[in-house]
Amino acid sequence: MDKRSFLKEAGAASLAASVLLASKSSQAQAPASQVKVLIAYHSVTGNTEKMAQGVSDGAKSVAETTVDLKRVTDVATEDLLSADAVIVGSPVYFGNVSGEVKAFLDNWFLKFGVFRDAKMRNKVAGAFVTGAAISNGNETAMQAIHAALLMNQMVIVSAGGAFGAYGASATTGPDSPGIDDKELEAARALGKRVAEFAAVIQRGSKI
Numbered sequence: 007m008d009k010r011s012f013l014k015e016a017g018a019a020s021l022a023a024s025v026l027l028a029s030k031s032s033q034a035q036a037p038a039s040q041v042k043v044l045i046a047y048h049s050v051t052g053n054t055e056k057m058a059q060g061v062s063d064g065a066k067s068v069a070e071t072t073v074d075l076k077r078v079t080d081v082a083t084e085d086l087l088s089a090d091a092v093i094v095g096s097p098v099y100f101g102n103v104s105g106e107v108k109a110f111l112d113n114w115f116l117k118f119g120v121f122r123d124a125k126m127r128n129k130v131a132g133a134f135v136t137g138a139a140i141s142n143g144n145e146t147a148m149q150a151i152h153a154a155l156l157m158n159q160m161v162i163v164s165a166g167g168a169f170g171a172y173g174a175s176a177t178t179g180p181d182s183p184g185i186d187d188k189e190l191e192a193a194r195a196l197g198k199r200v201a202e203f204a205a206v207i208q209r210g211s212k213i
Contacts, residue, residue, distance in 0.1 A: 041071045041204045043197070044085055046078045047095035048106040053136040053178040053185055058095050060190040061134055061174065064197025065093075071201045078110035083118040091130035091204040092160070093197065094151045098135050101143030103150050111154040124159050130204040131160040132196055133172065138179035148172040163203045165195035 043065045049055035062073045074085060078094075086092065096107040103111075115121040133151035137144045149172060152162050164173050174196040176189035 041090045043091045043201050044074045044089035045093045046076055046081050048078050048104050054095050054097050056185045057134050057193045060193030061093055061197035064194030065201040067198055068201035078106055086120050091200050093132040095134045098137035098143045098147045101146050103147050127159040129160050130163055130200055131155040132163050132200045134174040136176045136178050140177055144175040145172055163200050165199050169195040
């Protein structure tokens with residue numbers, strides 16, 4: 007091979023390497039996909055709404071996460087379909103969810119039609135509640151929410167550890183000062199972990 011041919015081939019190889027490196031660099035710098043978290047709740051006294059805001063703050067702390075915070079009566083089919091994760095919040099009534107939250111979950115089949123064809127399959131889900139007393143049914147209400155979400159083939163996530171095995175909960179009865187800092191911390195931890203897990207599922211790797 008003469009000198010001219012050698013230099014020509016070396017130049018072509020160098021150009022190809024430069025293009026490859028630029029491509030890899032561009033891919034590495036590409037922004038991560040957005041994760042959308044829907045927080046749907048019912049609140050009469052404002053306690054569950056305050057917890058919902060804490061959950062929202064926790065989810066927003068995760069990079070590339072957007073949050074849609076809505077009362078259950080305002081949620082539309084598209085809100086469910088476009089969400090990567092859904093977190094449902096309810097006050098505790100007689101050891102169970104409120105009628106409004108039950109109607110909302112029933113409507114996944116009756117009105118929204120997402121139960122059919124498993125349209126919520128593999129999306130991430132979580133629950134939070136507020137009850138008047140420690141033994142008022144907080145855990146059974148969260149499990150009722152979980153049951154509906156599991157029936158829709160969703161993946162249940164909680165903050166876990168000291169924040170609560172089933173989700174985030176608060177005691178708001180007459181002997182309670184309302185939503186305290188520790189309960190808000192649990193709400194934020196739930197929102198953060200749900201958003202993190204949704205990102206892992208969507209992007210296929212740890213964040």
